[in-house]
Amino acid sequence: MLRIEQLTKTFGRNTAVDAATVAVDKPMMIGIIGRSGAGKSTLLRMLNRLTDHTSGRVSCEGREVTALRGAEKRAWQADCAMIFQQFNLVPRMDVVSNVLHGTLNRRSTLATLFNLFPAADIHRAIDILDRLGIAEHAPKRAEALSGGQQQRVAIARALMQDPKIILADEPIASLDPMNAQIVMDALRRIHEEDGRTVIANLHTLDTARRYCDRVIGMLHGRIVFDGTPEQLTTGVARDIYGADAGFSEAATSTAIEPVETAPERAVHGAKAIV
Numbered sequence: 001m002l003r004i005e006q007l008t009k010t011f012g013r014n015t016a017v018d019a020a021t022v023a024v025d026k027p028m029m030i031g032i033i034g035r036s037g038a039g040k041s042t043l044l045r046m047l048n049r050l051t052d053h054t055s056g057r058v059s060c061e062g063r064e065v066t067a068l069r070g071a072e073k074r075a076w077q078a079d080c081a082m083i084f085q086q087f088n089l090v091p092r093m094d095v096v097s098n099v100l101h102g103t104l105n106r107r108s109t110l111a112t113l114f115n116l117f118p119a120a121d122i123h124r125a126i127d128i129l130d131r132l133g134i135a136e137h138a139p140k141r142a143e144a145l146s147g148g149q150q151q152r153v154a155i156a157r158a159l160m161q162d163p164k165i166i167l168a169d170e171p172i173a174s175l176d177p178m179n180a181q182i183v184m185d186a187l188r189r190i191h192e193e194d195g196r197t198v199i200a201n202l203h204t205l206d207t208a209r210r211y212c213d214r215v216i217g218m219l220h221g222r223i224v225f226d227g228t229p230e231q232l233t234t235g236v237a238r239d240i241y242g243a244d245a246g247f248s249e250a251a252t253s254t255a256i257e258p259v260e261t262a263p264e265r266a267v268h269g270a271k272a273i274v
């Protein structure tokens, strides 16, 4: 499905991502973990073509993503929607219009200028908001919502593009634990029910273990671990975060829990809001 081969990005003399190779053969939920500066965001941004790569390639279902230009590149960016830590909504615009902006790449300039949306798109936007448990907020300005609600609006905007892949760069880093759980539950549900692949950069090991089928660990731009949450032992975590890091980067006290006591994956007991 998705193949990342020897993907490399250098900024001057700094190698941000160093020959990353990953094959995703079926829809799954993947967590990328690693210390600050490990290259997680750069990797996601190259997948979405927000950042140009230096060498290597990305391909998806036979298409060479790293070679796409113009309209084809924009179509790919719709196919792999991106969600950010800071939501990136238009704060003064109402929620439903923010969601409808997920359709911008297939609307005319004139329609965009006058904020004209087809009724079918508006209904779809409301349905998606409803699925995410926030339809009642549709007419409100985005800035009037809590962080967790805003991130769900950002997810709704991504879903408007009907993407095959959702890339999430630290989607819960700005949220309190309860909202973080709601947002991660939403992403997991979207993966399970829609069969979309979700690739999320996550700051805590605990979240990666709870929600992901597969965890990729990065260190100094290189992929140093690629396996299941069960294979992510304390020793491996130590390698990813560095022996002298004291696991402070992991940001949770449960980060070094032995795998045997790791919480059951949320899939089995999630309080679903989607």
Ligand SMILES: Nc1ncnc2c1ncn2[C@@H]1O[C@H](COP(=O)(O)OP(=O)(O)OP(=O)(O)O)[C@@H](O)[C@H]1O
Pocket: 011, 014, 015, 016, 034, 035, 036, 037, 038, 039, 040, 041, 042, 043
């Ligand atoms: N636009 C840029 N120009 C120059 N260097 C950059 C740029 N973007 C990232 N880097 C460098 O590339 C490396 C990887 O950065 P990246 O943002 O991908 O790390 P990260 O794992 O996402 O970190 P964090 O957990 O802090 O978000 C870092 O050394 C960073 O300074």
Ligand SMILES: [Mg+2]
Pocket: 040, 041, 042, 169, 201
């Ligand atoms: Mg980052």
